Amino acid sequence: MKATEIPVGTEIHRKAAEIVPVLRRRAPWAEENRRLHMETVEAMADAGIFKLRVPARYGGYEAGTRTLAAVAAELARGDGSAAWTASVWWIPTWMACLFPDEVQDEVFATPDVRVCGTLSPSATAAPADGGIVVDGRWRFISGALHSHWQEIIAVMPGEDGGMRPVMALVPMADLHVVDDWHTSGLRGSGSVSTVADGLFVPRERVLPLGAVLAGDGVSEVNRDSPVYRAPLLPVASASSVGTVLGLTAAARDAFFDRLPGRGITYTGYDEQRQAAVTHFEVAEARLRADEAHYHADRLTDLVDRGRGPDERWTLEERARARAWMGRVVQAGKESVEVLASASGGSSIYRDSPIQRIQRDMQAITMHALMHPSTNYELYGRVLCGLEPGTLYL
The missing domain is CATH 2.40.110.10 (Butyryl-CoA Dehydrogenase, subunit A, domain 2)
Known part of the structure; x- marks a missing residue:
């Protein structure tokens, strides 16, 4: 099996799932200290997270973006900041693979380089x-x-x-x-x-920068690898969506962990799980999360699709990649917000994980690359036959 064919659910995915308790335990410390705990970083290194976009000749996996999305989704179940940071590290690591081979030799000489x-x-x-x-x-x-x-x-x-x-x-x-x-x-x-x-x-x-945006690197060794031939912005888009998927799962975990025995204050419901409004809310949240997964799968499939060395991405495909990312973000945010709202007033205390999950999701939504409306406008311009008006496509 080639390194680029790592399927979801293999060893690296299993290891990501195994370190979720570490990330979850250290998430409050990371929030308080505004940086990842070294135990979190070391756990991700031991799991091979930092090797996913490293070329195989340096001991990396050359993984596709479908794998990145699945791994980040696992990490975000423990800590959205850890998953987001891992995703950010994957993107410049991919960019480094476009540089001359002697530069890569220097960068990747460091084990678990970030x-x-x-x-x-x-x-x-x-x-x-x-x-x-x-x-x-x-x-x-x-x-x-x-x-x-x-x-x-x-x-x-x-x-x-x-x-x-x-x-x-x-x-x-x-x-x-x-x-x-x-x-x-x-x-x-x-x-x-x-x-x-x-x-x-x-x-x-x-x-x-124009060459990097187009995926036109100068590496002789990586030239034949489809992993390093895609344009940068679709790669960055597909590399970023896993955290959103994981935060929707984390919100579900947090909501259902608190559900047993909870009532709804100032109503006749002694058990929240018996209320029709709860049934509506959890269904709505799950359907929004499913929508996010659907568009994430389409996006990663688009980026990972095998293309010949001379096969170029169309302008519409590049704009579509950003639009699908925007849709993942919007649907994921809506899923988290439904469950956060349904969690009641006691969920605003800092020992309740869902308030952090909601704030992390909001921060992702505000990111310049991730913002849904910005991406929709870009896609609409291209669909209307206009110039995109940006290099970042």
């Missing part, structure tokens, strides 16, 4: 002898505190006199970390800011 990153061009770069010099700041860098490398985006002068965005890989030791992650949701992801101050990056660790 690469964080961003797609925001919030820095500037200037040409320098043998590379570029970068100055700037990047926000929302999930997992930065536990990462070895960061993928950064900067804009620099092009040959035509305009500005062009570039992507680069830099060691975390070369960046300043700003501890500014004070948020309502995904607090455990430690999505702090990082800063480059006159940072020199050698030329071999710099790629045009």
Whole structure:
């Protein structure tokens, strides 16, 4: 069996399920301290979570996005922040596989390497002898505190006199970390800011962002692997939806754990499970979660579908990938909100997991890439024959 053919339910999926109790136990600590607990990180490393997008020649699995979604869904049953951070690490790890092979040799020399990153061009770069010099700041860098490398985006002068965005890989030791992650949701992801101050990056660790967005890497060894040929945004979309699926399951777990013996205050129901409104709510929540799974399956199948080296994605397919991701997020959020609302006033106490699950889900919904309305508009523009109006497709 090829590494790219790892099915859902194999060893890596089983190990992800086995560490859910660890993640669940450490989730309150992560929320309080605004970063993942090292026990959580080590448990994910031992389970092979960080190897899923690593090339097979470095001991990785080269897993498809269907596997990523299933594994993240398991992790999110324990802690949404842990699942989200793992998903974020998978995406820049995939990007690193587009760089020259000698750069990959350096990155993947670290066991269980973790690469964080961003797609925001919030820095500037200037040409320098043998590379570029970068100055700037990047926000929302999930997992930065536990990462070895960061993928950064900067804009620099092009040959035509305009500005062009570039992507680069830099060691975390070369960046300043700003501890500014004070948020309502995904607090455990430690999505702090990082800063480059006159940072020199050698030329071999710099790629045009446009090439990366198109999936046109310069790696000779990875060129024949379909895992590394898809455009970046569909890959990122499919890599991100598992956390949403897992949070809907976590919300169900939290709701039904509290259901036995609970009544509905100021009503005649001594048992909430006997109330017709409860039956309606749990059915509605499950159907919304099922809808999220349906669109997640379509999305991962689209990204994982085998394509020839010269077979290009259409503009509509790329927009559709983002629209399906938006639908997963919307349906997942609605599922969680139904159960959170049905959990009653006592569920707002911090020892009730569902309030954290709801806040984590809300934070995901607000992410620039994940926001449903933004993705629907993009898809609608393309369906109407208009230009998408963005590079991020």
